[in-house]
Amino acid sequence: MSATVTAPTEPTDGPEVSDGGIKRGLASRIVARTGGGLVSVGLVLVALFWLMPTFGLLVSSLRDPKEMDGSGWWKVFSSPGQLTWDNYDSLLSNDDMMRAFFNTIWITVPSTVLVILIGSFAAYAFAWLEFPGRDWLFLVVVGLLVVPVQVALIPIAKLYGDTHLFGTITGVVLFHVAFGLPFAVFLLRNYFAGIPRDLLEAARMDGGTDLTIFFRVVLPLGLPAIASLAIFQFLWVWNDMLVALIYADTDSAPLTVALQSQSRAFGSNIEVLAPGAFLSLIVPLMVFFAFQRYFVQGVMAGAVK
Amino acid sequence: MADAAVPAREGGGAPGDAGPGTDASDSKAAGDQPRGPGAGALLGWLFLLPALVVLAVLVAYPIVWSLVRSLYGADGWSDFTGLHNYKELFTDDDTFTALKNNLIWVLVVPAVVTALGLVFAVLTERVRFATAFKLILFMPMAVSMLAAGIIFRLVYDHDPDKGVANAVVVGxxxxxxxxxxxPGARPRGNAxxxxxxxxxxxxxxxxxxGTALLPLVALTADKVPSDAQPAPLAPPAPGxxxxxxxxxxxSPGNAGTPGQVDRGEKGLPGVKIEAVRGGHTVGSxxxxxxxxxxxxxSATKGGxxxxxxxxSNFATSFGGYDWLGPSLITPAIIGAYVWMWAGFAMVLIAAxxxxxxxxxxxxxxxxxxxxxQVFRRVTVPLLAPVLAVVMVTLxxxxxxxxxxxxxxxLGSSQKEAxxxxxxxxxASFGGGNNQGLGSAIGIVLFLLVLPAMLFNIRRFRRENR
Incomplete structure (x- = not known):
């Protein structure tokens, strides 16, 4: 199944698009054209509608705070002089926000790397090693896919309290690794299992052990799935607020938490919130646009998480 | 599938921290390893060990702990209360509101998002810019809920001069x-x-x-239109x-007589007068x-x-809806959620x-x-498995x-939302400090996703048979 992940965003060249070759009746051509025209106009409107909220945030983050109180962001269309980098200047010189930004990176990168490492070991075992209880154990992992974090928040808080992990980046990272693992194992195991057995046999013939096969054959061949997992986990951790809200303290808080504490006093500090929110979403958006094929594959393979 | 997209890179793929034994085992003679792929229970468990330890300590154990803890009260392990926390879920006002709202969410969101996704997926098949469209709709999936929250607080701002939702509604x-x-004017009290x-x-x-004098007050002079003429001292002939x-x-300086037209008092143009008899409007x-x-x-023909x-003469001007107020907050947040997830449904259904x-x-x-008919009788039934996956995920x-x-x-209608x-x-972190109730809610959430868990397991077993 999902080892064969297709790229879903491929444009579908419907027959009605290429009307050059096919001879059709004038009437049906007009119907197709105008019907298609209506659909096109409708979809363009929907797309604009979908872009507007984010665009509003972007414009707000670029406006002079003095103008923001009492006039909408769309006023920049009539007076573009309001646009300024000032908000970003003060954001970049805001120590709390900058520390939170780097905390986000220190939380996200290790969480992603660890999940890939631990997950792919386990996935290889589930896909290619025989041991008693393997299949039902994997079903347990499939079951764990949907466990809500809420069921673990309190006990892990206790655990972290006892082990002095509370308020540390390590604690936040470990939590994300734990709750990212079921998806990682699930995604990678399905992909690894689709690698042709011949390739592994051949490596074995050449004297490869399970470790060499894992590193030299399975991991390289599994790169597309690993890329999907990496992006998915990266976005999941980068965008998390709840886990960090509970386990991070002021010094280890990521951007999301820093922004939510700002938004408690909403209205007065939109000049901090808007650029901050944009900073927090521009990184995922860049990842999304750069790797959207893998991202979509990850979402598709992991639907139901 | 893997299909040669990334060819096996002989020798180039091992990361630096390959672990002990990688290089050593390379040099071993081929005959040392007499098993095919997948032999060796011990090795299997070794590969699994890190994942199992993490999952056991940070996922499985907490589930059991929460289950037990949910039977105790706010004061800790000395305070055994049995199922009291679960009872409180249904009796405590805040928790019950939460339960009710969750029900609304579950009933509305998956249906709306899936329907939208289906419509968009079908329609994008007919346009050239399908890829761009999908990209735009899918984009919010990459954005954090926090950023989306800030975005939509901006959208839903009550002031039509700030929030685009009310700007559009008022427009x-x-x-x-x-x-x-x-707006705001009323007849003189004793008229x-x-x-x-x-x-x-x-x-x-x-x-x-007959004639009628209809004096209005509670109107500042600047609300009187500039083209208003002084009112006639006596009404025109009624015919x-x-x-x-x-x-x-x-009159300025209170010079005039209340209820009488005094010289210099302005008439009010554009007021709509209706003649009413027996509850029916008979003329205007x-x-x-x-x-x-x-x-x-004709109005007075019948008496x-x-x-x-x-x-309509007096209504105060419409200022838009109070999106973040108590009554609209849940639909408003649902709107933001639909914005985030419609692309997900569309992409899956399009595939x-x-x-x-x-x-x-x-x-x-x-x-x-x-x-x-094609859509209803062929496309949708063939899509049923995908639609089910989308719904369950949602x-x-x-x-x-x-x-x-x-x-x-935040800060407006949290109780209602x-x-x-x-x-x-x-309840457990944000000031409530009742970990018993918190655990019970966690367990209830866990129980609520159990059917989805079973759905997943069954789907997986079917696909791997």
Whole structure:
């Protein structure tokens, strides 16, 4: 199944698009054209509608705070002089926000790397090693896919309290690794299992052990799935607020938490919130646009998480 | 599949921290390893060990712990309360609101998002810019709930000069209905009017040929239109109908007589007067530049009429909806959530659509089915498995919704917008300090996703048979 992940965003060249070759009746051509025209106009409107909220945030983050109180962001269309980098200047010189930004990176990168490492070991075992209880154990992992974090928040808080992990980046990272693992194992195991057995046999013939096969054959061949997992986990951790809200303290808080504490006093500090929110979403958006094929594959393979 | 997209890179793929034994085992003779792929129980468990330890300590153990803890009260392990916490879920107002809202979310969101995704997926098949469209709609999936929350607080700002939602609503409203000419004005208290649904009705009925004086107050002078003429001292001749004057009954310096038209007092043009008899409107007129009006004879044909100053003359101007207020907060947040997830449904369904054999659709068309019939009888049934996956995914995620509700309702209507995941946080961390109740809510959420878990396991077993 999902080892064969297709790229879903491929444009579908419907027959009605290429009307050059096919001879059709004038009437049906007009119907197709105008019907298609209506659909096109409708979809363009929907797309604009979908872009507007984010665009509003972007414009707000670029406006002079003095103008923001009492006039909408769309006023920049009539007076573009309001646009300024000032908000970003003060954001970049805001120590709390900058520390939170780097905390986000220190939380996200290790969480992603660890999940890939631990997950792919386990996935290889589930896909290619025989041991008693393997299949039902994997079903347990499939079951764990949907466990809500809420069921673990309190006990892990206790655990972290006892082990002095509370308020540390390590604690936040470990939590994300734990709750990212079921998806990682699930995604990678399905992909690894689709690698042709011949390739592994051949490596074995050449004297490869399970470790060499894992590193030299399975991991390289599994790169597309690993890329999907990496992006998915990266976005999941980068965008998390709840886990960090509970386990991070002021010094280890990521951007999301820093922004939510700002938004408690909403209205007065939109000049901090808007650029901050944009900073927090521009990184995922860049990842999304750069790797959207893998991202979509990850979402598709992991639907139901 | 892996299909040669990334060819096996001999020797180049091992990361630096390959672990002990990698290089050593390379040099071993081929004969040392007499097993095929997949032999060795011990090795299997070794590969699994890190994952199993993490999952056991940080996922499995906490589930059991929460289950037990949920049977104890706020004071800790000495405070065994049995199922009390679960009972409180249904009796405590805050928690019950959360439960109710979660139910609304689960009933509304998966259905709406899936329907939207289906429509978009089908329609994008017909346009050239399908890829761009999908990208734009899918983009919010990459954005954090926090950022989306901030984005939508901006959208939903009550002030139509700041929030784009109310700007549009007010704009549309004003385009279709003219604003009331005299917001807030009312008849002089002793002039013989009853308030009637935002408007006013005279107590006495006026017969044919009668006249009426309708003095208004509570209107600042700047609200009087610049083209208003001084009110005539006596109403115009009524003829067979009814005539009268509507004017601002106020002279500077309180020089005039209340209820009488005094020299210099302005008439109020554009006021709509309705003649009412027995609850029916039998005629209407609009005041002229000097505030005078004449109702035609047809209005009084059946007898005396009461005069009504309709609400539309006085309604205060429409300021948009209070999106973040108590009554609209949940629909508003749901709107933001739909914005985030519609692209997800669309992309999954579009992939499912692409997998439908074109022959099936063509066969139906050849048989004379209309496009709608093809959609309804062929496409949707063939898509059913994909639609089920989308729905189940959404149900799971909707049950866990937290950040968006927390951020959008922050400081305004958190009580009304409450959901289980938020209440769990508030009860155990955000000041409630009742870990017993928090654990119980966690367990309830866990139980609620159990059907989805079983769905997953069954789907997986079916696909791997």
């Amino acid at each position: 549309v409203h004003d385009a279709f209905s003219e604003g009331a000419p005299y 013989g009017f009853d308030a009637a649904g935002g408007g006013f009705v005279t107590k006495a009925a006026t017969p044919a040929g 067979a109908g009814v005539s009268g004057v509507v004017w601002l009954d106020f 007129a609009t005041t002229r530049a000097d505030g005078s009006f004449t109702l035609p004879a 005396p009429v009461q005069l009504r100053l309709a609400e 499912g659509l692409a997998a439908i054999p074109r022959d099936a659709l063509e066969a139906a068309r050849v048989d004379g089915a209309t496009e709608w 149900v799971i995620n909707v049950l866990k919704v937290f950040d968006l509700v927390y951020i959008v309702s 409450n959901v289980l995941a938020l209440q769990m946080y508030l």
